[in-house]
C-alpha cells in the first residue's frame with residue numbers, strides 16, 4: 001500500500017506542535033541568554049562593537065539583529081555599535097572568488113574585530129566553515145565569541161565563550177528559536193542603555 005499524501009493541515013499541525021515544544025523548552029536556556037546579553041552590554045559599555053555572521057536564514061537574522069542595535073528595538077536610547085558581516089556584496093564576492101566561501105567572514109573579522117568586541121556566529125548545524133573560521137579568528141584576537149546554534153551544537157561549540165543551543169534538530173524550528181532568543185537578548189541589552197528604567 002502506498003503511503004497517503006500528507007495534507008496541508010497535517011504538515012502545519014506537526015510544524016506548529018514542534019515549534020511550541022521547542023519554544024517551551026527554551027525556558028531552561030534563559031540563564032545562558034542572560035549571560036550572553038550581559039557580555040554584550042559589557043562590551044558596548046567599554047566601546048566595543050557587536051559583529052554578526054551566518055548563512056541563508058541566519059544571514060537574515062544577523063542583519064535583523066544588527067539593525068535592532070543600531071536602530072532601536074522597543075525603546076528610545078542611543079545607537080549601539082553593531083555590524084552584520086553579511087551585507088557588503090563587493091567584499092563577499094571578492095573574498096569568495098579570490099580565496100573561498102569559507103573565508104568570507106574571517107577576513108572581515110581580521111580587519112574589523114578588536115579585543116573587547118563580540119562576534120556572534122549563527123548556524124543551525126553549528127558546522128558552517130565560514131562561521132567557524134570567523135569565530136576561531138575572533139577568539140585569537142581576544143573578542144568574546146558567541147555561538148547561536150541548535151541540536152548538539154556542532155563544531156562551533158568549542159569556539160564559543162557563550163552559546164545558545166535551540167532545542168530542536170529541525171533547521172526551521174531552530175531558526176524560529178533563534179529569532180526569539182536574539183530578540184530577548186536585544187531586549188535586555190536595550191534595557192541596559194535606556195535611561196528611563198521604568199519603561200517595560
Ligand SMILES: O=C(CO)[C@@H](O)[C@H](O)[C@H](O)[C@H](O)COP(=O)(O)O
Pocket residue numbers: 055056057058122123124125126127128131171172175
Ligand atoms: O533558511 C534556511 C532554511 O530554513 C536556509 O537558507 C539555511 O539558512 C541555509 O541552508 C544555510 O546555508 C544553513 O546553514 P547553517 O544554519 O547550517 O549554518
Ligand SMILES: [Zn+2]
Pocket residue numbers: 057172175
Ligand atoms: Zn528559512
